[in-house]
Amino acid sequence: MGTLTVSVNLPYKPEVVDSDVDFYTDIESSPLYKMLPANAKEYVKASPHLLEYLHTFPVNTYGIPLFLSELKKDLRKMESPNIIYPVNETTFIHILPDPDDVRNFYIPIEPSFLHNVNLMMPAIEMKLVDMIDGLEEDPISDKERAEVIKKMLALVTVIRPKGMELAQLTGGGDGRQQDMKSRITNFLKTDFTAKDKMKNVKKKHQVPLTPDGKVILTNEEYRAIEYLLIRDKIDMGVLKPFLSDNYIEDISCDGVGPIFIEHKIFKGLKSVIEFTVSSELDEFVVKMAEKIKRPITYRSPIVDATLPDGSRINIVYGTAISRHGSNFSIRKVNEVPLSILNIVESNGIDYLCAAYLWICVEYGMSLFVSGETASGKTTLLNAITGFIPPENKIITIEDTPELNVPHRNWIREVALAKGKGSGGGTGGEVTMFDLLKAALRQRPNQILVGEIRGEEGAVAFGAMQTGHPVMSTFHAASVEKLIQRLCGDPINIPRTYVDNLNLVVIQSAVKRPDGSLVRRMISCNELVGFNPETQGFTFVEMFTWEPVSDTFTWSGKGSSFLLENKIATMLGMPDSKKSEIYLEVEKRAKILERLHKAGYTKFWDLFHMMTKIKKQGLLQIGS
Numbered sequence: 309m310g311t312l313t314v315s316v317n318l319p320y321k322p323e324v325v326d327s328d329v330d331f332y333t334d335i336e337s338s339p340l341y342k343m344l345p346a347n348a349k350e351y352v353k354a355s356p357h358l359l360e361y362l363h364t365f366p367v368n369t370y371g372i373p374l375f376l377s378e379l380k381k382d383l384r385k386m387e388s389p390n391i392i393y394p395v396n397e398t399t400f401i402h403i404l405p406d407p408d409d410v411r412n413f414y415i416p417i418e419p420s421f422l423h424n425v426n427l428m429m430p431a432i433e434m435k436l437v438d439m440i441d442g443l444e445e446d447p448i449s450d451k452e453r454a455e456v457i458k459k460m461l462a463l464v465t466v467i468r469p470k471g472m473e474l475a476q477l478t479g480g481g482d483g484r485q486q487d488m489k490s491r492i493t494n495f496l497k498t499d500f501t502a503k504d505k506m507k508n509v510k511k512k513h514q515v516p517l518t519p520d521g522k523v524i525l526t527n528e529e530y531r532a533i534e535y536l537l538i539r540d541k542i543d544m545g546v547l548k549p550f551l552s553d554n555y556i557e558d559i560s561c562d563g564v565g566p567i568f569i570e571h572k573i574f575k576g577l578k579s580v581i582e583f584t585v586s587s588e589l590d591e592f593v594v595k596m597a598e599k600i601k602r603p604i605t606y607r608s609p610i611v612d613a614t615l616p617d618g619s620r621i622n623i624v625y626g627t628a629i630s631r632h633g634s635n636f637s638i639r640k641v642n643e644v645p646l647s648i649l650n651i652v653e654s655n656g657i658d659y660l661c662a663a664y665l666w667i668c669v670e671y672g673m674s675l676f677v678s679g680e681t682a683s684g685k686t687t688l689l690n691a692i693t694g695f696i697p698p699e700n701k702i703i704t705i706e707d708t709p710e711l712n713v714p715h716r717n718w719i720r721e722v723a724l725a726k727g728k729g730s731g732g733g734t735g736g737e738v739t740m741f742d743l744l745k746a747a748l749r750q751r752p753n754q755i756l757v758g759e760i761r762g763e764e765g766a767v768a769f770g771a772m773q774t775g776h777p778v779m780s781t782f783h784a785a786s787v788e789k790l791i792q793r794l795c796g797d798p799i800n801i802p803r804t805y806v807d808n809l810n811l812v813v814i815q816s817a818v819k820r821p822d823g824s825l826v827r828r829m830i831s832c833n834e835l836v837g838f839n840p841e842t843q844g845f846t847f848v849e850m851f852t853w854e855p856v857s858d859t860f861t862w863s864g865k866g867s868s869f870l871l872e873n874k875i876a877t878m879l880g881m882p883d884s885k886k887s888e889i890y891l892e893v894e895k896r897a898k899i900l901e902r903l904h905k906a907g908y909t910k911f912w913d914l915f916h917m918m919t920k921i922k923k924q925g926l927l928q929i930g931s
Contacts, residue, residue, distance in 0.1 A: 314546050314592075315584050316421070317566070319404060319413050322364035325422075333470075333527070335359060340367070348375040351394065357419045357531065358392075358400055364422060365402075373402060379555055379573045384824065389574060392417070395553040398535060403574055414569055414577040416549035418539075420532040431515045432523055432533060435464040454538045461537065466522045467530050479519040544599065544615065545592070546581060547638070551617060556640050558682075563632025564589060575825070586633035593623050593634045602725075612708055617641070620708050639682075645712045647911040648691040649904045656684065657829045658860040659904075661851040663896035664832070664871075667889075668811055669695040669779075670927075671875045672753075674772045676760070678782040678790050679815035684827035685781040686710050688815055689756070692779070694911070696754055698919040703747045705740050706758030714915040719750065740764040744771070754779065765799035772808035787812050787833050787847050806845065807838050810870055818855070828853050829860070836869045865890060879929055892929045899926070 335341055335353060340362055344352065352359035365373075373392040383389065388405040389412060395401055402415040439460045447453045468477055516524040525533065539548050550559045550569060558570040566582040583589040597604040600621070602613040609625040620639040624630045648662050668675065669692060677685045677692075693713045696702060704711045707723040724738040740757065744767040747755055757768055757780035768778045784790035790812055794801045814830040832851040839846065850864035866887070876886040899921065908917045921927060 314581050314588075317580050317582055318415070319406060319580065320366050320369070323366055325360065325363045338363070343372060345372075345375060347377065348372075348392075351375060351392075351400070355398060355400070355419075357398075357421065357528070358417060360422060360528065361400075361402075361417045370404070381573065383573050384575075393555075395549060399549045399552060401549070401553060403577070406578075409578070411568070411576045411578045412574060414571070414579045416579070416581065418549060419535040420539075423529055423532040425529055425533050425536065428515050428523055428525065428529065428533060429536070432461070432464060432537075435521075435523070436460050436537075439463070450542050453542050457537050457541070458534060461530075461534055464522055465525050465530060465533075466518055467527050468524050470527075474516055474524065477518050477524050478516060544596065547596075550579075551615070551619065551638075551640070554643070558640065559638040561589070561636050563630060563635050565632070583633070586627060589633045590626065593625055593636055596621075596636070597623055597625075614708050617643075618709070620710060641710060645690045645911045646687055647909060647914045648694060649900065649909040649914055650911075651684075651688060651691055652900070652904065653909065654826070655858060656688070656827050658851075659897040659900045660862050660893060661829065661832055661860055662900055663893045664850065664862075665692055665811075665813075666695040666896050666900075667875060667892060667929075668870055669777075670697055671878060672775075672777040673810040673870055673874070674778045674808065675811035675813060676780055676782045676790065676809060677813045677815055678784045678787075679830075680783065680785055680817070683815045683817045685815050686758075687827075688813065688829065689779060689781055691911075693756065694915045694918065698915070698922065700753035701751065702754050702756065703750060703752040704756040704758070705743045705747060705764075707740055708758070710758060711756055712911075713756070714912060719747075719752070721747070741767060744768060747771075748774070748776065752776065756780065759783070760799065762798045765794065765801055769801050769805045769808055773805065778809075785816070786814060787831075787835075787845075791845055803843065804838055804840070807835050809835050810874070811835070812847070820858070828858075834864070834868065834870050881929075889929060896927070 335356055338359060341349065341352060341359060344362075352362070362373075370390055373390045376391055376393045379391075379393060383391070388407075389403045390405065391403045392400050393403075398419055400417040402413075402417055404413040404415060406412050436457070440456075443456070447456050466477060468474065518524060539545060544551055547559065550556055550567065555572045556569050557572055560568045561583065562568065564583050564586050567579040569577050569579060571577050583592070594604060597611055597613075600613050600615060602611045604611050604623055604625045606626055606628070609629055611621075611623040611625075613621055613623075615621055615638065618641045620641070621636060623634070623636045625634045627633055648657070648665075651657050652659060652662060665675075675692075677689045679685050690711055690713075693702070693711070693715075696713075696715065698715060699717075700715060701717045701719075702713050702715050703719045703721065704713060705721050705723075709720065709722050711720075713720075721743045723740045723743060724736075741762070741764045744755070744757065744764050748767075748771055755768070755771055755776055755778045757764065757778065760768055760780045760782050768780065772778050782790055782793070784793050791806055793799065794806055795803050812833045812835060814833070815827065816830045817825055817827050818830075819825055829851070830853050831849050834848045834850055836846040836848060838844075848864050848867060848869060850862070850868060852861045852863045853859075854861055868890075871889045871893075872886045876889050881889070903914060903917055908914050
């Protein structure tokens with residue numbers, strides 16, 4: 309690895325690689341290459357370091373891995389997976405079984421994976437620093453910075469072809485560098501590698517140079533260094549493969565030891581990448597916090613923030629409060645949010661309940677999606693936003709931005725921690741409570757709150773009383789517990805206010821008989837009213853999940869308070885025709901089913917089609 313903060317703990321003894329094989333220019337001469345399936349040959353031609361990795365892998369013991377461009381759900385049943393799949397143009401993931409553990413191995417294959425280039429890196433960085441000092445214009449975007457690094461690296465290095473003697477490039481001597489500058493610049497300070505690497509320069513650290521001072525590298529070393537410079541100075545360092553993998557849901561480092569992940573297909577896995585020294589893990593999380601402009605210190609050792617790709621990260625710093633060393637957890641977000649039809653596809657909800665929510669949201673009912681951590685609350689709430697009328701003005705208020713609304717008239721507001729001004733400067737605190745009060749002055753049609761946790765709850769319920777529909781997530785496993793939390797510290801909603809909330813959707817992560825963990829809408833409940841005499845609440849369970857059959861029952865059909873007494877009344881329907889509103893739920897369920905069969909399952913595609921359907925007047929109740 310090109311970093312001192314982590315090590316690679318392979319679960320097998322690597323095979324010795326023939327040093328005379330050039331994996332970048334002589335791929336087809338490799339006997340192993342000839343044994344690979346056609347799709348694998350395409351991969352190694354584009355990424356020769358993958359073939360180099362395969363040469364170190366004990367194929368005789370494990371067999372040639374199965375190469376897949378896409379992972380299907382049926383792979384979950386595979387008992388001993390030996391699979392390689394790509395996560396971007398340069399990085400591949402190898403899933404390998406561990407017969408002694410429930411967690412299998414997760415092996416990121418990067419261009420730098422098999423090459424320890426720590427000896428060359430300081431020499432190259434010093435030369436790059438001199439060139440950066442001479443730049444007339446600073447690159448602005450990450451893409452521009454990467455291009456600058458690539459161009460400068462080509463200028464300060466030379467690649468030694470396989471078979472060429474070193475003396476042919478050094479001018480007859482051994483080309484060893486005897487003296488180097490020891491200054492450290494801001495360029496190096498942004499690195500994710502350990503600062504102690506600069507001390508190595510002053511020791512026995514010598515690298516071969518040409519007479520004009522260029523660093524001599526092999527082809528493999530050059531590719532590894534080019535990748536590491538961009539990965540560690542521009543991207544998120546050793547986390548890059550994990551963040552690039554769309555099949556990962558959660559990344560966690562519990563302290564010194566391996567990085568653990570939760571995979572959408574292979575569930576719990578352990579990475580071969582691990583931190584071995586507590587102080588270097590501390591340094592890594594400090595640099596990571598600086599990268600996202602949320603500095604972390606012993607006085608302020610906990611950070612909740614968002615990574616550049618939108619993933620949510622929590623960092624706890626130092627052994628004083630984390631005995632195994634600093635730790636961090638990253639909750640990945642989908643680049644494209646899941647639509648309600650994606651959730652139907654995974655059986656998280658059914659067409660009828662989705663159609664019922666569609667009508668309730670369209671006509672301004674307030675709702676909470678409630679459940680335990682990682683139960684899919686935010687995912688479901690985000691999918692439900694597609695039911696908000698396209699002409700509406702939406703305001704989202706979050707402490708960590710996760711919601712992604714398809715509407716164009718969308719104001720996205722994020723709370724600001726005390727002392728964390730934009731661009732890293734200092735400033736006053738702006739809470740969700742402050743943002744929610746401000747939102748009421750902006751005439752929104754809907755207010756979405758990332759999560760109700762404290763005093764902002766009182767403002768949210770005040771907004772509901774004044775006719776502003778509010779949608780939010782909440783931590784409670786049942787309607788009763790939700791009401792208890794709302795009326796207790798620190799939220800303290802008066803009990804008489806609670807029935808301003810119209811709908812409570814209970815979401816949960818449940819285990820199926822086959823051992824798989826799935827996310828299901830457990831129930832959809834209407835809050836009907838508060839009885840001051842009994843101090844109790846009346847609520848009706850409209851939809852219920854049946855665990856045995858893994859299906860949903862419309863248990864409240866014909867007894868919906870919201871459909872009959874709220875929405876039908878709002879539409880001016882006479883009492884004799886109010887029951888027809890249930891037919892509208894069934895009609896919209898069929899519309900969703902037809903859209904699903906037609907392939908409009910993606911978040912944006914579905915929203916655009918629903919907008920067209922509305923514009924054509926097909927959603928008029930009674931039409």
